[in-house]
Amino acid sequence: xxxxxxxxxxxxxxxxxxxxxxxxxxxxxxxxxxxxxxxxxxxxxxxxxxxxxxxxxxxxxxxxxxxxxxxxxxxxxxxxxxxxxxxxxxxxxxxxxxxxxxxx
Numbered sequence: 001x002x003x004x005x006x007x008x009x010x011x012x013x014x015x016x017x018x019x020x021x022x023x024x025x026x027x028x029x030x031x032x033x034x035x036x037x038x039x040x041x042x043x044x045x046x047x048x049x050x051x052x053x054x055x056x057x058x059x060x061x062x063x064x065x066x067x068x069x070x071x072x073x074x075x076x077x078x079x080x081x082x083x084x085x086x087x088x089x090x091x092x093x094x095x096x097x098x099x100x101x102x103x104x
Contacts (some may be wrong), residue, residue, distance in 0.1 A: 002036050004091075005101040006084045007067070013080035015055070015067035016040070022097035030098050040064050043083040048078050071088055 001006040005017040018040045044066050047053050053076055056067045068076060091098040 002033065002098045003101065004036065004087045004098065007014065008102065009070055010072070012070065012077060013084060014070060015065065016083065017063070017065040019063040020026040021062060022094070024094070024097050032094050033091070037085055038097065039086045041080055046079050051076055069082050
């Protein structure tokens, strides 16, 4: 099961945590893991390389987390909301494989 936690502060997304494996298929051919991973990495890369922001990013053992200060999060609002929407739709399509949590 993939667990995605979207963290909001004052209504604005300030980060996310992605962990786990879907178990939908074998590693390397799991379309659900690939979809979630691609969305998370695209979001992180856009925040850093396109927007030029400096989030705290942790990557370890199949997990990825991103955290922004509130002032930076406002600048990344659209990409972070897009990430959350994409994960929400994936979780609707594959409810047995993705859990979406909303943090404080």
